[in-house]
Amino acid sequence: MKNKNLLSSSIEDYLKAIYQLQEQDQAVTTTALAEELSISAASTTNMIKKLARMKLVIHSPYRGVELTPAGKKIALEIVRHHRLIELFLHEALGLSWDEVHDEAHKLEHVLSDNLEDHIADFLGDPKEDPHGDPIPTKAGVVAIESQQALAELAPGTPAQIRRVSDQDPAHLRYLSDLGLVPNATVSLIESAPFDGPMRVRLGAQEHILDRQLARQIWVIQGGKPTRRREARNKKEKRNTT
Numbered sequence: 442m443k444n445k446n447l448l449s450s451s452i453e454d455y456l457k458a459i460y461q462l463q464e465q466d467q468a469v470t471t472t473a474l475a476e477e478l479s480i481s482a483a484s485t486t487n488m489i490k491k492l493a494r495m496k497l498v499i500h501s502p503y504r505g506v507e508l509t510p511a512g513k514k515i516a517l518e519i520v521r522h523h524r525l526i527e528l529f530l531h532e533a534l535g536l537s538w539d540e541v542h543d544e545a546h547k548l549e550h551v552l553s554d555n556l557e558d559h560i561a562d563f564l565g566d567p568k569e570d571p572h573g574d575p576i577p578t579k580a581g582v583v584a585i586e587s588q589q590a591l592a593e594l595a596p597g598t599p600a601q602i603r604r605v606s607d608q609d610p611a612h613l614r615y616l617s618d619l620g621l622v623p624n625a626t627v628s629l630i631e632s633a634p635f636d637g638p639m640r641v642r643l644g645a646q647e648h649i650l651d652r653q654l655a656r657q658i659w660v661i662q663g664g665k666p667t668r669r670r671e672a673r674n675k676k677e678k679r680n681t682t
């Protein structure tokens with residue numbers, strides 16, 4: 442993309458954040474965006490105006506902030522960089538899944554097309570990053586899967602973990618210690634009323650899980666009995682590579 446080098450990393454961060462909020466089916470309001478980026482509402486408002494002038498977003502009172510095709514193209518490229526780098530750091534350099542997000546956030550803005558292709562080749566054109574997030578293809582195609590938050594699962598329903606939010610390293614360490622990682626099969630035993638904690642089963646074990654944490658875990662319904670083993674292998678691999 443010709444003018445891409447002219448874009449500041451802060452513009453790229455905004456476009457990526459808008460994309461990721463849309464990905465979570467959230468209406469992208471100035472407030473949500475400011476919160477996502479930990480930036481003041483005033484600067485966010487200014488940036489949205491700037492992005493609208495650059496024809497990268499459209500801002501309307503009813504629909505919030507939406508990416509234009511040009512804005513989406515840039516966002517997807519940055520998302521691809523981010524997730525490829527996370528997986529590369531994890532698989533090739535052995536960083537654990539709670540360490541890769543912050544590193545990838547810095548490197549995603551400086552990755553050349555050439556190095557991006559080499560990393561993708563090295564990893565065998567991967568479909569998902571270490572947190573289960575889909576990696577857009579070079580052409581900007583993303584595999585969409587209909588997932589629900591573990592927090593919304595009905596009791597007794599087996600489910601397979603697909604994706605865990607990559608934002609909080611301490612949460613990630615805690616969840617991987619419990620074995621709550623992508624591909625693990627869980628079932629919800631019960632959830633306490635009034636947004637209270639949830640009791641989940643993973644293999645032979647039961648865990649009490651804070652509801653807020655259960656909102657950061659995305660699942661699909663149904664599970665396979667072998668998953669626990671896969672989750673274990675994944676964990677072992679993480680520790681040893």
Ligand SMILES: [Zn+2]
Nearest residue numbers: 527542545607
């Ligand atoms: Zn990340």
Ligand SMILES: [Zn+2]
Nearest residue numbers: 570572574607
């Ligand atoms: Zn990730």
